[in-house]
Structures are given as structure tokens and as C-alpha cells.
Amino acid sequence: MSKPLGIFDSFNNLDKIKPEDIASWLTPAPPPLYLENYLANKLLYPQSVPVSELDLKIELAILREALKINSAQSFNKSNPFLSESPFINFNLKKILIPGHFLDFVPDLQILVWVFIDGLLLERKREKDFEDIWTVIITGDLDDVVGTIILPRLKSAAGEIQLDLLGKTYTLKLGSLTVVPCLKKKCQLLFKSNESLLLGKNDLLIEVYGGKLGIVVDGRV
Numbered sequence: 001m002s003k004p005l006g007i008f009d010s011f012n013n014l015d016k017i018k019p020e021d022i023a024s025w026l027t028p029a030p031p032p033l034y035l036e037n038y039l040a041n042k043l044l045y046p047q048s049v050p051v052s053e054l055d056l057k058i059e060l061a062i063l064r065e066a067l068k069i070n071s072a073q074s075f076n077k078s079n080p081f082l083s084e085s086p087f088i089n090f091n092l093k094k095i096l097i098p099g100h101f102l103d104f105v106p107d108l109q110i111l112v113w114v115f116i117d118g119l120l121l122e123r124k125r126e127k128d129f130e131d132i133w134t135v136i137i138t139g140d141l142d143d144v145v146g147t148i149i150l151p152r153l154k155s156a157a158g159e160i161q162l163d164l165l166g167k168t169y170t171l172k173l174g175s176l177t178v179v180p181c182l183k184k185k186c187q188l189l190f191k192s193n194e195s196l197l198l199g200k201n202d203l204l205i206e207v208y209g210g211k212l213g214i215v216v217d218g219r220v
Contacts, residue, residue, distance in 0.1 A: 006047035007059075007104050010086065011066045014043050025061035025117075030054070049104065060105070060114050067118025086138075088119050093132060095119065095148065099139035108145065108212055109178050116148060116176070116217055128199045134208050135215075146181070146212030151195035153218065158194025160218055173218045181209035188214065 008014060019036045023029035030038075038058055041048065050056040071088055087096050095115050105111045112135055120133065133148040151160060153173060162169040162179060164186060171177045173194060181188075186209035190197045195218065197203050207214060 005098075005100050006049075007063060007101050008042060008046035008066070010098065011046075011070065013066055013069045014039070014046070014062070016069055017062060017065045021065050022058065022061045025064055026057055030058070060110070063114050064118040067115060068122070071119045071123070087115070093129065093134065095133050095135045096138050097135065099137050099143075102137070109215075112146075112148070112212060112215060113176060116215070120148070120150060120217070121219070131197055132205075132207060135210075135212055143210070144184075144208050145210040146214055147186075147207040147209070148215045148217065149190075149197065149207070150217050151190075151192065151197050153195045155194040159192065160195060160216060161189075161191040162214075162216065163189035163191075164214070171216055171218055176215065176217045176219060178213055178215050180213040182211070182213070183209045185209065186214060 017039060019032045019039060022035050022039065023032065029035075035058065038055075039062065042059075042062060050059050067087060070085060085096075086098070088094070089096060095112070097111060097115060101111060102108065105114070115135075123130075131150050131152065133150070134144060135146045135148060137143040137145055156174065158173045160171040160173065162171065164179060164181060165183075169177075169179055171179075185206050187204065187206045190200075190203045190205065192201050195201070198205070
């Protein structure tokens with residue numbers, strides 16, 4: 001019988017992660033030696049599971065850095081169509097989360113937040129269509145669970161208004177917000193004076209919904 005996969009069995013780049021990079025995601029951060037030892041143990045035992053709240057925060061920080069390195073290594077600048085990654089499809093604008101990751105991080109919103117931080121937060125967007133990404137849980141049957149919206153900010157302060165399913169949501173720039181929409185397709189109206197979506201500050205658009213809903217990342 002094969003061993004069940006852990007999250008970090010999917011990566012071969014853990015040795016490239018630096019303790020100070022892990023510390024950047026943690027407040028307060030443990031001592032560097034503690035993080036160095038934790039990372040060394042994770043290299044030896046990638047299937048080990050966190051036993052405390054601090055351990056889980058460290059694991060999520062390691063996952064962010066592992067995703068960041070994987071994304072950078074996978075992207076082919078000269079020809080994006082040749083880029084390959086099990087976690088991100090650059091051409092179809094899809095975030096791909098292996099289903100077994102939820103066995104270790106069962107909170108889907110937290111897991112998606114980690115993937116945004118690792119794959120999209122520092123990624124330079126050169127085209128408007130990079131503002132919208134579909135989130136898919138992969139496995140025997142892939143499951144579309146929602147959409148990530150990345151408005152282009154013109155200011156560090158301000159608001160975004162979303163009209164969805166008869167409700168109006170006012171979101172502050174500088175925050176990451178999840179708006180529920182269990183429908184397969186969700187029609188929303190985006191309005192903002194301080195940010196753009198697909199090059200517009202007033203846009204009616206249809207995106208995927210699901211168990212996650214719609215994540216709006218308004219962080220600078």
C-alpha cells in the first residue's frame with residue numbers, strides 16, 4: 001500500500017527556502033534557529049503534521065515560499081504557453097489546488113489565501129485578463145470552487161463596491177475579502193474610483209462561484 005501524500009511531497013525545492021523568508025510571514029516570528037531546525041525536519045520528514053497553532057503557521061509560511069519558488073521556476077518568460085506547473089496554469093488563468101491538501105489544511109479560504117500569496121501576490125501583471133483567476137480543486141474529478149479577482153489599484157486607500165445576488169458589498173482597499181456565491185456562475189457588478197478590473201472601474205461580469213465563492217484581493 002502506498003503512503004498517503006503530504007503537502008510537501010509535491011515539492012522538490014524546500015532546500016531553497018531561507019528561514020528569514022519564512023519569518024517574513026510570521027508575526028511575531030520565532031527565533032531564526034527555531035525556523036532553521038523546523039525547516040530541516042520538514043526536509044527529512046515532509047509528511048509530518050503540525051501539532052500546535054505555531055507549527056501550522058510555520059507550515060503555511062513554508063508552503064507560501066515553496067509555491068513562490070515553484071511558480072518562478074515554472075514560468076517561461078519567452079513563451080508562457082510552455083510554462084508548466086501543477087499549481088498554476090498561466091495561459092488559462094487557473095489556480096490548481098491538489099485535493100489532498102485539504103486533508104492537512106481543511107479551511108479552504110485559508111488554503112486559497114496561501115496560494116494567492118505564493119503564486120499571485122508578487123506576480124507582475126502585464127495584461128488585463130490577468131485580473132481574474134479560476135480556482136480548481138484537482139483530483140479524480142476536478143471541482144471549480146470559485147474565482148480570485150485582483151483589481152489594479154490606483155490608490156492605497158479607497159473602496160470597491162460589488163453588487164452580487166441582490167446584495168451590495170463595500171470592500172476596503174488593502175484587504176482580502178471572500179464574498180459568498182454558491183452558484184456555478186455568478187454575475188457581479190464591480191465599481192471603484194480607486195481601482196480597475198479588466199481595465200474598467202465600472203464593469204458587469206460573470207465569473208465562477210462555488211464552495212469558495214469570490215475572493216477579492218485588494219491589497220497593495
